[in-house]
Amino acid sequence: MIKDYYSIFNIDQNSDLNAIKKAFRREIAIYHPDNNPNEEAKDRFNDLVEGFNVLSDPKKRSAYDEMLRASMTNKPMVIEQQEQYEEWQEESKTSSKKYRTTALEELLLLDIFLDVSIPGMFGAGDLFDDVGDAIGDLFDLF
Structure with missing residues (x-):
């Protein structure tokens, strides 16, 4: 099952890039270790970075939207989609570590x-x- 980044950011699926950026700024200010050092905040922060990395990239967002639609209808992800999603998660872990220490x-x-x-x-x-x-x-x- 894939994460619903739109729900994580509390935005609509039709939101433009500016709305995504604004939601990302708002949420990271809440969950950044400078403001919230607990473990649950760390997990939420990682999800925010992961979601932003996908939703702010038009190609990734388009592929993600297809995956999300399929998951909502209980269709299994194709192997290539699953691999792509896991690759995005790995990329985001690196970014998240860097953002948490900044x-x-x-x-x-x-x-x-x-x-x-x-x-x-x-x-x-x-x-x-x-x-x-x-x-x-x-x-x-x-």
Whole structure:
């Protein structure tokens, strides 16, 4: 059985990338070891990183949505899908370890600068709008 990342983030399946990012920021602020050092929080944090790694990548998200639909109708996963899902879980373990050892403030600031620089570098959006959105998301956390 695969995890329902949409439920973990408390978002709708039709949510766009900005909604996914906002939910990820909100949730990691709650479950990051700086704020919540217990073992259950660690497991939840790992699930959040895993979910974000899948839902923020359009190709992974599309494949994941197919797997999720199949699991909801009790259809077994194809071997290739199962292997792909397990590969995503392994990739996420590495990211999760790195994120857990990074101070929450640094993690959120890094996310803001990455969020700002990528669209701004390629001219896909207005740099100042991106900064405002990212800073607004940060203030929503506190």
